Amino acid sequence: MTTTEVTPSKPAPSASVVRRELRSQRARSTGRTIGTTLLNGAISLVVVLVLWVGALWVFQVEPYIGKGPLDVIEYLFSAPKAEENRALLTTALGETLYDASIGFIAGLVLATMIAVLFTLVRGIDHALMPIAMLLRSVPLVAMTPIIVLVFGRGEAAVAVMGAIVVLFPALVTIVFGLRSASPQMLDLVAVYGGSSLTALRKVAFPASLPSFFAAVKISVPGAITGALLVEWLATGNGIGHGIISAFGRAKINEVWADVVVITIVSIILYNIVAVLESFVLARFGPAPTR
Numbered sequence: 001m002t003t004t005e006v007t008p009s010k011p012a013p014s015a016s017v018v019r020r021e022l023r024s025q026r027a028r029s030t031g032r033t034i035g036t037t038l039l040n041g042a043i044s045l046v047v048v049l050v051l052w053v054g055a056l057w058v059f060q061v062e063p064y065i066g067k068g069p070l071d072v073i074e075y076l077f078s079a080p081k082a083e084e085n086r087a088l089l090t091t092a093l094g095e096t097l098y099d100a101s102i103g104f105i106a107g108l109v110l111a112t113m114i115a116v117l118f119t120l121v122r123g124i125d126h127a128l129m130p131i132a133m134l135l136r137s138v139p140l141v142a143m144t145p146i147i148v149l150v151f152g153r154g155e156a157a158v159a160v161m162g163a164i165v166v167l168f169p170a171l172v173t174i175v176f177g178l179r180s181a182s183p184q185m186l187d188l189v190a191v192y193g194g195s196s197l198t199a200l201r202k203v204a205f206p207a208s209l210p211s212f213f214a215a216v217k218i219s220v221p222g223a224i225t226g227a228l229l230v231e232w233l234a235t236g237n238g239i240g241h242g243i244i245s246a247f248g249r250a251k252i253n254e255v256w257a258d259v260v261v262i263t264i265v266s267i268i269l270y271n272i273v274a275v276l277e278s279f280v281l282a283r284f285g286p287a288p289t290r
Contacts, residue, residue: 103162
């Protein structure tokens with residue numbers, strides 16, 4: 001007669017241990033994502049610098065017109081009026097970022113509201129989407145005088161111009177994200193008696209987070225572009241006006257400094273959104289994204 005040895009089974013880990021392990025994995029994943037994002041931002045700055053110097057060398061731009069990185073650094077930090085130059089640039093940058101934030105918020109909020117309406121009311125997109133496409137297809141330079149006549153030269157014109165720039169790409173991206181929700185999950189909510197709003201809140205919104213952040217990353221440089229344009233043609237403030245004014249007065253160093261600073265700020269803001277995206281998706285995003 002033989003006896004069979006029974007190996008005692010390992011006890012299942014407790015719920016607290018599982019939660020700690022999940023939090024640890026999520027923190028490691030988020031840390032790797034943030035590190036990758038910061039590395040990509042640094043690479044972007046290096047690429048811009050190489051293209052800048054390379055373009056000046058390839059096209060043999062005259063030193064009076066084509067200013068390199070050392071010229072901009074000298075203008076901002078070592079020239080006799082460097083402190084005055086920095087103060088002027090800082091003031092203009094603050095005005096441009098304020099204008100860009102108005103257009104960004106207005107455009108993104110409007111795009112989100114319209115995307116939700118498209119998702120809840122099927123078929124309405126066929127009626128409203130041509131209007132968004134029309135606004136996008138008309139050149140903004142041609143539309144600006146009309147916007148100024150209707151809304152004046154204040155914050156209302158800034159909000160309208162920024163919203164036009166941001167609206168269409170953000171709208172298309174957010175609508176795609178909301179409609180990418182799993183049909184099975186939507187059916188499950190309906191079976192348990194959930195309304196369309198419940199399905200939108202519980203299923204569609206979490207599924208659309210990657211697309212929403214993609215829309216935000218697209219909208220950040222778009223809002224800055226809209227702010228520069230409206231400053232140039234309407235408000236007479238900020239870096240948009242400063243570039244045109246400095247160019248007209250043949251202050252080439254100031255032109256290059258304005259362009260370089262707003263480019264660097266755009267790259268930094270883009271990467272800040274990417275870092276925020278990694279945090280939010282690790283906490284609230286769909287399972288494949290976590």
